[in-house]
Amino acid sequence: MPDPKQLAAILEVIAKRPQPLRHDHELQVAMRFCADQGLDVLPQPGKGETLQRWQALALVAAHDLSLAKLYESHTDAIAILQELGGAHLLKSGLWAVWAAEPPQARVRITEDLQGTPLLTGTKAWCSGAAQIDWALLTAWNEQEQPQLVAVDLHQPQVDIGEHGWQAVGMAATASVDVSFEQAPSCLVGAPGEYLSRRGFWHGGGGIAACWYGAASGLALYLKDFCARRQDDVHAQAHLGAVDAALSSAASSLRECAQWIDNNPRQEAQLAVLRVRAQVEQAAEQVLHHVGRGLGATPYCRDARFARLAADLPVFMRQSHAERDLAELGSQIAARASFSWQL
Structure with a gap:
């Protein structure tokens, strides 16, 4: 560590x-x-x-x-x-995980005469494709089962696209399409194991930690402003709202991390869906209050602030918004013994 x-x-x-x-x-x-x-x-x-x-x-x-x-x-x-x-x-170099499965972009697995898995097709939403060396990606075997594979991107059978990413926020990560034409790869785990493993939802909590970190980085700008302008009661009120949101989200992240460590073999979907919803709501509040508290100046004059403020809304769309909330609500409703007692 x-x-x-x-x-x-x-x-x-x-x-x-x-x-x-x-x-x-x-x-x-x-x-x-x-x-x-x-x-x-x-x-x-x-x-x-x-x-x-x-x-x-x-x-x-x-x-x-x-x-x-x-x-x-x-x-x-x-x-x-x-x-x-x-x-x-594990090889030296940079890795990424690409697991998006839009219906129009699917990678297929076949085998050559020696039994080496070969990848053919297009993978969409490949973040950082231009910067990394190896990828873990989901593909589909001949039995129509999802299978995780590891592939070296520095081979002629791999074509990294340059188009399709129009975002201003997260512009540098360039989540482009990557095409494979019988590219040799290695199977990782059993079919379906990428989603069924316990660590899948553990990783989802890590994404929420990134949302939290970016929101806290933006909040520091408002804190520094308020330290210099203690007579600005409106900015101080916005800072108070930011503190309440971030403190609550931090507590939720700590509680979720502790639950995962105490229950490493249990299904973590409910705990992680809840913490992602809490952190997402907190980050949205931070974006709202920091913008209103600081005005246009940092958006226009501070490159780091401007990038962070543009990047965070795009990054947070890894959340599935109301779909995730509906799943959370469904799981809560199905628990006969559940309550919110303090």
Whole structure:
């Protein structure tokens, strides 16, 4: 586990680089720098240090959310390989996890005469495709079962697209389409195991930690403003609302992490759906109050603030909004003994 002070120091070095993290190459350099320093070695979720893992993700997200996207996906890939018995597949370089399954983009698995799995088709929503070396992605075998595979992206059978990503927020991560034409790969785990494993929902909590980190990074701008302008009672009120939202979300994240560590083999969907909803609502409140408290100046004059404020709404759309809330409500309604007693 990287020491938080060491991680903060490394991020400070990255922040002082001549180029901001707004271009593919600079983002890749920053991520490789983190990996070279060993800052991608995080505790496995559900092993007693889930909160420490989430704290590292939040710290990177508070610094730069595009970097956090690569960092979270890279560290998630490492955790998945370890969980599913694929640690021997870990190679040097940067990893990502691509598991989106829109109906118009599906990758198929066949085998060559030697039994090597071959990938053919197009994978959509491949974040960071231009910056990474290896990918864990979901594909479909000949029995129409979903299967996780590991693939080297530096081979001629892989074509990384350049179009389709029009976002202003999270622009540097470029979630483009990647096409495969009989690209050799390695199976990871059994069919369907990517979704059925306990760590799937543990990883979903890590995404909420990134939302929280970015929101806390924005909140610091309002705190600093209020420290200088203590006569601005309206800004102070916005800061109070931000503090209430973030404190509640932080408590929820700590409680969820503790529950996961206490119940590593239990289904964590309910706990994680709840904490994601709580953190998402808190982050939306932070965006609202920070904007109203600070006005236009940081959006227009501060590059880091402007990127973070644009990136966070896009990153949060990894949430499925009312669909996730409906699933949470359905699970609560089905529990006969459930109550909200204090």
